[in-house]
Amino acid sequence: VSAAPIIQPVTLAADQCDRSYDIIIGQGTLAQAGDAIKQRLGCRRCVIVSDRNVAAHYGTPLQASLVAAGHHVFEPITISAGESSKNFVTLELILDQLLARRIDRNSVIIALGGGVVGDIAGLAAALALRGVPYVQIPTTLLAQVDSSVGGKTAIDHRLGKNMIGAFYQPQLVVIDAASLQTLPRRELQAGYAEIVKYGLINDVTFFDWCEKNGSLLLDGDTEKRLYAIHTSCAAKAAIVAADERETGQRALLNLGHTFGHALESALGFNDTLLHGEAVAIGCVLASKLSVALGLCQADVTARIAAHFAACGLPIRPPRHNYNIDQLMQLMAQDKKAMDSTLTLILLRGIGQAFVTKNVDASAIREIWQAVI
């Protein structure tokens, strides 16, 4: 593996602020984070926001890298690990602690952790003093290939996941594939589901690559990991650049998410089903619905399900006392819903996803009926 990291630019529509930024992808990039920030933003006053697990592994090396580059480093802010931290109380706690450190509008918040930390620390950065710069250092595969790029920040609400948040872009994303070494296999697999998603959306060649290399990636092959992370980030950067605020094509990134969110929500957002696992199931269900609607061939579902299953991902909802009316309502409450019309991402084939609003509710019910 080459020592030189890949730099993937994210180019956003120009306005008075320069909101384009780089994604640095490599092995051992955490140690270069201080320099990478200095190169782009100069020496700053930095606050690391992390969760207790991640802070224990990577807090000290990150701090050392920042200090070595000449940044001033405030006392870090640490939250509890897990989705249950993505709430109003924790958001207020982070904001309290940021303000107590007397940050100013030049201070930089560094979100070190998985999707939960990135989402809530990014939202805190969006809100503190009406917005301070922030840097994403995602440490889970899911965060590296999805949530750290694109500026979606949020907390959850009892009526739905990510219901409260902001579109607020980071100044830089630093991805260190080495941080995946401490990630449990199950979380690695869950993150991998989002990688496969990019193939399903618009890149059949990449889906072919996944079928061939997915197991190697999961088993620890660094080169495969870096390739998949870069391909995913480049795909996401292209879609976000074209539609930052999800008025159109950005919704493609939600392939599998409308079904998936409904499941996560019905199960109470706990460890029964990780987000990436829900996305895997959701992709299978979206493909089943596409088949049922005559949009694509049945072998599409078979191929998707086979690959997820081969990678240890679930392909049907876990056993639970589901209520179809509730699942339907949870889907309708999705943030992408407009004027009470459900927006779905369906497939005309692998690599041929599209956004649609005209799906008959009874067809969706039948999909649920068949799998729960």
Added chain:
Amino acid sequence: VSAAPIIQPVTLAADQCDRSYDIIIGQGTLAQAGDAIKQRLGCRRCVIVSDRNVAAHYGTPLQASLVAAGHHVFEPITISAGESSKNFVTLELILDQLLARRIDRNSVIIALGGGVVGDIAGLAAALALRGVPYVQIPTTLLAQVDSSVGGKTAIDHRLGKNMIGAFYQPQLVVIDAASLQTLPRRELQAGYAEIVKYGLINDVTFFDWCEKNGSLLLDGDTEKRLYAIHTSCAAKAAIVAADERETGQRALLNLGHTFGHALESALGFNDTLLHGEAVAIGCVLASKLSVALGLCQADVTARIAAHFAACGLPIRPPRHNYNIDQLMQLMAQDKKAMDSTLTLILLRGIGQAFVTKNVDASAIREIWQAVI
């Protein structure tokens, strides 16, 4: 007074969303709000957010105007009146109620009230589903000439006013001078201080006009009110258009605010000192400091103080057991502070304000010393 309202456009830097919007200024425009929204956004699902006092006066006519234009109107959300509502608990309550009404990304939030309602409802709009459109209908003079225009939304924090918030522009501002009829004289005067501020910043002709017409305006002259509101909104629109996120010239709008915020904060943000009153005192103190630093002639302070006093506004801090160290610290904590350097707006004369970072702390202490 002409029946045709004035339409003042606010033209923001172009990006992928069209974020420019109109300010409609007139007498009786509340009754036209439904049509004005329909004309610009089409028929929408609307939620009015207001406080109990304002809702009692203007909730029903606004609702009638919306319904008559064909909008769907959800049950309104009402908060307690007063600055103490600009907190995390009330923000969460508004978001809870918005989500409970099942708003979607096309729904429109209508902030009906003074600065508190506008600031917190605007922030709720920025955060709900990562941002839904909103309309400002300011009912106090202060909100009409200042806070409703420019997209600053916020709540307060114990460490400072407006410390948590977002830059988030409304889709439309509807200003009805008739709503000033129910405003207490003291609040009218406080709002008037922000009007005078625009003259002090860069328009000596308007300051002359204020000296001549301020009393008539406060006594109820509609034509004078409309002229002053329009001049103020046009001045603010020009400054915001040039610097939406306050990286430079927008800071001019904070003339009098750094001193003023410190006073409000030291007094605990209560009715001892209204925000506009603090701004009036702050403008006097900023001019005193400008004189002390040899930037302008002493008669500048005399002229400003004389006009504020003639309009019933305070020109020195109310009696209180102040601590100068605390006041200095409160000024330093101002959001405009960068890298712990205090930013101040000073005067080279009336209509000649400028932004500076290089003021000796001892000079500021002497100003406080002399007035408290």
